[in-house]
Amino acid sequence: xxxxxQNILLVLxxxxxxxxxFTGTYLLYVKPAHQYWLIAGGVIMVALxxxxxxxxxxxxxxxxxxxxxxxxxxxxxxxxxxxxxAAHDDHDDHGDDDCEHHHSAKSAxxxxxxxxAIFLVAPPALGADSVMRGDNRAAATRxxxxxxxxxxxxxxxxxxxxxxxxxxxxxxxxxxxxxxDNRTVRLTGFVVTQDGATYLARLSIACCAADAxxxxxxxxxxxxxGLANDTWLEVTGQFQPGTATKETDYVxxxxxxxxxxxxxxxxxxxx
Amino acid sequence: MSKEPADKADPVEDVSPAQEGATAQSExxxxxxxxxxxxxxxxxxxxxxxxxxxxxxxxxxxxxGQQWLASWLDVPAIQTGSTIFVAVCxxxxxxxxxxxxxxxAIAAFVPARVLEKMLPKKxxxxxxxxxxxxxxxxxxxxxxxxxxxxxxxxxxxxxVALAFLLAAPAVNPIVLxxxxxxxxxxxxxxxxxxxxxxxxxxxxxxxxARFGKAEWIIERALRRLPEQDGRSRWRxxxxxxxxxxxxxxxxxxxxxxxxxxxxxxxxxxxxxxxGEQIILGVIVMAxxxxxxxxxxxxxxxxxxxxxxxxxxxxxxFLVVGPxxxxxxxxxxxxxFGKSFAMRFAxxxxxxxxxxxxxxxxxxxxxxx
Numbered sequence: 001x002x003x004x005x006q007n008i009l010l011v012l013x014x015x016x017x018x019x020x021x022f023t024g025t026y027l028l029y030v031k032p033a034h035q036y037w038l039i040a041g042g043v044i045m046v047a048l049x050x051x052x053x054x055x056x057x058x059x060x061x062x063x064x065x066x067x068x069x070x071x072x073x074x075x076x077x078x079x080x081x082x083x084x085x086a087a088h089d090d091h092d093d094h095g096d097d098d099c100e101h102h103h104s105a106k107s108a109x110x111x112x113x114x115x116x117a118i119f120l121v122a123p124p125a126l127g128a129d130s131v132m133r134g135d136n137r138a139a140a141t142r143x144x145x146x147x148x149x150x151x152x153x154x155x156x157x158x159x160x161x162x163x164x165x166x167x168x169x170x171x172x173x174x175x176x177x178x179x180x181d182n183r184t185v186r187l188t189g190f191v192v193t194q195d196g197a198t199y200l201a202r203l204s205i206a207c208c209a210a211d212a213x214x215x216x217x218x219x220x221x222x223x224x225x226g227l228a229n230d231t232w233l234e235v236t237g238q239f240q241p242g243t244a245t246k247e248t249d250y251v252x253x254x255x256x257x258x259x260x261x262x263x264x265x266x267x268x269x270x271x
Numbered sequence: 272m273s274k275e276p277a278d279k280a281d282p283v284e285d286v287s288p289a290q291e292g293a294t295a296q297s298e299x300x301x302x303x304x305x306x307x308x309x310x311x312x313x314x315x316x317x318x319x320x321x322x323x324x325x326x327x328x329x330x331x332x333x334x335x336g337q338q339w340l341a342s343w344l345d346v347p348a349i350q351t352g353s354t355i356f357v358a359v360c361x362x363x364x365x366x367x368x369x370x371x372x373x374x375x376a377i378a379a380f381v382p383a384r385v386l387e388k389m390l391p392k393k394x395x396x397x398x399x400x401x402x403x404x405x406x407x408x409x410x411x412x413x414x415x416x417x418x419x420x421x422x423x424x425x426x427x428x429x430x431v432a433l434a435f436l437l438a439a440p441a442v443n444p445i446v447l448x449x450x451x452x453x454x455x456x457x458x459x460x461x462x463x464x465x466x467x468x469x470x471x472x473x474x475x476x477x478x479x480a481r482f483g484k485a486e487w488i489i490e491r492a493l494r495r496l497p498e499q500d501g502r503s504r505w506r507x508x509x510x511x512x513x514x515x516x517x518x519x520x521x522x523x524x525x526x527x528x529x530x531x532x533x534x535x536x537x538x539x540x541x542x543x544x545x546g547e548q549i550i551l552g553v554i555v556m557a558x559x560x561x562x563x564x565x566x567x568x569x570x571x572x573x574x575x576x577x578x579x580x581x582x583x584x585x586x587x588f589l590v591v592g593p594x595x596x597x598x599x600x601x602x603x604x605x606x607f608g609k610s611f612a613m614r615f616a617x618x619x620x621x622x623x624x625x626x627x628x629x630x631x632x633x634x635x636x637x638x639x
Contacts, residue, residue: 001322001517002321002322002323004323005321005322005323005325005326006513006517007513008323008326009326009517010513010516010517013364013520017361017364017365020361026361028354029354029357029358029361029362030358030361030362034361034362034365037365037366038361038364038365040365040368041364041365041366041367041368041369042365044368044372045364045368045516048509048512048513048516049513051509051513052509052510052513055506055509106521107518107521107522107524107525107605108517108518108520108521109521110520110521110522110524110525110528111517111520111521111524112326112329113356113360113524113528114356114357114360114361114364114524114527116333117353117356117357118357118361120333120334120337120340120341121340121341121344121353123344123350123353123354123356123357124350124354125354126351126354126355128347129347129348129350129351130351133351133535206453206571206572206573207362207565207566207568207572208358208359208361208362208566209354209355209358210355210358210359210362210530210531210534210563210564210565211565211570211572211573213573
């Protein structure tokens with residue numbers, strides 16, 4: 001692959017990283033703390049390409065013997081091996097005949113894949129499909145960090161308490177202090193219909209979407225049937241004690257008091 | 272002083288149809304692109320298509336076909352896969368950039384004799400020192416590959432560089448803190464992980480010193496770079512960083528792609544049902560660590576959250592993952608050559624599993 005092409009690829013990849021980190025789309029793929037890494041990485045990629053392009057332009061302007069051109073890797077501007085060092089602007093064809101075939105440079109073409117994926121396809125946040133591949137106990141254990149019951153800190157006072165889905169599921173399954181009983185909670189998640197039941201679900205990520213784990217809460221109440229998968233909802237309701245057991249795969253049930261359809265939150269995942 | 276020659280135009284033409292397929296992210300297209308590599312280019316001296324034109328063509332085709340592409344991807348499983356693919360790439364690229372910067376800095380500013388002075392003369396001692404040095408350098412596994420290669424180029428014995436390669440991503444402070452957060456009720460886990468990973472790195476280093484053959488590594492990876500001075504150091508820094516990034520980036524993409532496909536293809540229930548038997552659990556978790564190719568900072572959380580699995584298989588997962596996985600294999604094959612990766616990867620896998628089990632028995636008090 002020519003140097004020019006490599007440089008353009010680097011600009012594209014770096015640009016893709018910068019684009020997602022400034023538009024906020026990066027939250028669909030990695031956790032918020034990665035933003036600075038992405039910006040730094042993107043800037044450095046673009047800078048490396050820019051330095052290289054600048055060097056090539058400068059060395060193309062200075063008339064130099066053909067041998068030197070080869071050494072500095074400016075072979076791609078078509079002058080080096082042929083006997084016409086003056087033709088610097090002759091950018092195609094007969095340039096690189098006698099250069100050794102560089103095996104691994106071929107792989108650089110693959111850098112185009114993430115670029116096209118980000119700019120043209122823009123894959124959506126993980127949703128119902130990945131929940132159906134997962135298993136609920138996982139997330140409940142993750143956030144509690146234990147394999148058995150424990151006493152959780154009390155939840156804040158108030159009529160309606162907003163809780164993270166993973167916190168709710170963990171308390172439902174493992175809290176020996178029963179902090180959820182007789183409390184009205186507000187949960188945010190998306191709809192997953194599975195085996196005739198309707199669930200509210202949220203994915204929890206530790207680093208990037210590849211390690212996402214689902215948390216599910218079964219919705220119980222009128223109007224919960226017939227909701228489309230991946231519809232985002234804000235649900236208030238009460239925990240049904242004793243529903244998050246081994247038999248239900250630790251999926252708690254919620255008696256729904258009200259539901260509001262909302263747009264997908266900026267960060268679709270929970271930490 | 273770049274040794275990055277421009278490609279011949281013909282093989283580029285060979286790849287381009289496969290590449291168009293690859294934009295559609297089908298699994299086979301990666302294989303096709305790779306198979307197309309060794310094809311000899313038939314001579315066609317007059318009219319050649321340059322890679323630049325191919326790139327422009329690809330971009331135009333992709334733009335025109337965007338609608339078609341998007342509708343084709345509108346299948347839940349493929350969407351999930353493409354999100355994971357982008358996530359793995361996006362997460363790993365900044366770390367790869369960090370790695371190539373370190374690698375470029377070593378090439379340009381650290382003369383070979385300084386490294387020689389820092390390391391013990393005897394390889395047997397230098398290997399553990401390199402392993403411990405990995406503790407201090409918080410890089411992810413993608414960053415460690417170009418750094419290890421650069422160390423070899425600067426005259427550091429291969430065995431020592433490999434020990435560093437295996438230790439750096441597994442035992443650095445960030446990873447250990449993440450592990451302790453993920454396993455708050457089993458403090459032995461951090462010690463067990465540290466010991467298991469360090470042992471893997473050191474044993475692999477010693478094994479290479481005893482049995483390794485230099486010719487397994489492609490010559491290009493070890494070519495000694497000339498000493499630089501003054502302004503040319505900076506040129507060297509930029510050139511090597513850039514070349515490494517272009518080289519390794521492509522392989523990272525292969526790894527991310529493989530991980531995404533496997534992530535979608537492997538049903539999670541398998542893991543949960545297989546976890547009940549300890550030996551089966553160890554094997555399953557070791558294989559899973561290779562296939563999922565998680566970042567070493569995140570794998571502790573994933574391991575902690577796998578239900579019904581005793582601690583020992585989880586430890587195996589944590590020790591094997593940073594040492595060898597599909598993403599690393601692709602990077603190693605690209606950097607050091609296939610014949611190196613085909614030998615080094617299976618050996619690492621076996622050594623890592625053994626070290627993890629022994630370390631688990633010592634630090635976790637049995638298999639519980």
